[in-house]
Amino acid sequence: MDVGLQDGIEASVDIDASAGAVWELIREPGWFINGGEIGKHQIETKGAFSVVHDAIYGRFDFEALTLDPPRYAAFRSLGGDEWDDPVPNTLIEFWVERINSGGVRLRVMESGFAGFDAEEHARVLSSRTLGWKVEMQAAKRHLSGK
Template sequence: MSENTTTHDVTDSATGEFDRIEREIAIDAPADRVWSLVSEPGWFINDKAITEHRIERDGDLSTIHDPVHGAFTFRTVELDEPRYAAFRWLADAADPQSDSTLVEFWITPADSGVLLKVVESGFSSLPGTEAERRARFDGNNEGWTIELELARTHLGGVHA
C-alpha cells in the first residue's frame, strides 16, 4: 500500500450542512484482520492508541467503558463479514432510546491490503442546540482522521 499517511476527507460541508462525515484510508492488512477491529462496537474510542475496553453487552446494545473518555453505547445495526459493519452511536449512553448517529464501515480489497471507509451521519437529528450539534460534528470530524490513522498503525503490515 502507499506510504501516504493522510486520510482522504470526503466530507461535504460546502453546503453548510454538517450532518455527514466520510473518511477513507488504505491499510496494508488483510480484510479479515481489519474486520476483527471494525466489527467491534466502539473500537474507535481511544486516547492516542487503540486499546481494549470493558464492554457490557445487552442484546444488540454494547456499552464501551473507556478510562479516559467514559461510557458510550452503541446499537449493532448490521454485520456483513468481512465487508460492512454498521452501528448506531447513541447520544445518551444511559438511554437506549436516545437519538443517534449512524456509523458505517466498508472494507474493500486493494492492491496489498484494503481500503477502509467510515461514514458517520445523522448529526442533525441529535438533541441540543445547533452549536452543540456542530461542536459534536467538529469533534468527530477530527476524531475520525485520528482513529483511522490509529487503525492503520495498529493493523498495518501484519498478514495472516
C-alpha cells in the same frame, strides 16, 4: 431537523492488512473510543446492544445494526455517561474494501448531525471530523504497524 446542515462526515485510510484483520477490529463496538491508540475495552453485550467502558472516556452505549463480515458494520451510537454531544444518536458505518495493492481501504461514515441544533452543529461536526482522521490513522498503525 435543519435540511441545510451537513448530515454526515466521511474518512478513509488504506491499510496494509487483510480484510479479515480489519474486520476483527471494526466488528467491536466502540473500538474507536481511544484518543489515537487502539486499546482494549470492557464490553457488556446483550443481544444487539453493547455498553463499552473506556478507562479514560467513560461509558458509551451502542446498538449493532448490521454486521456483514468482512465487508460492512453499522452501529447506532446511543450516548453514555460521559457523552458530550447534545444528541448522541448517530449512525456509524464502516466499509472494508480490497484495493489493488493487496491491502484494504477502511471507510467510515457517521451521519445524523443534521439533527443537532445550529449552535452545536459546527462544534460537533468539527470535533468528529478531526476525531475520525485520528482514529483512521490509529487503525492503520494498529493493523499494519505503520
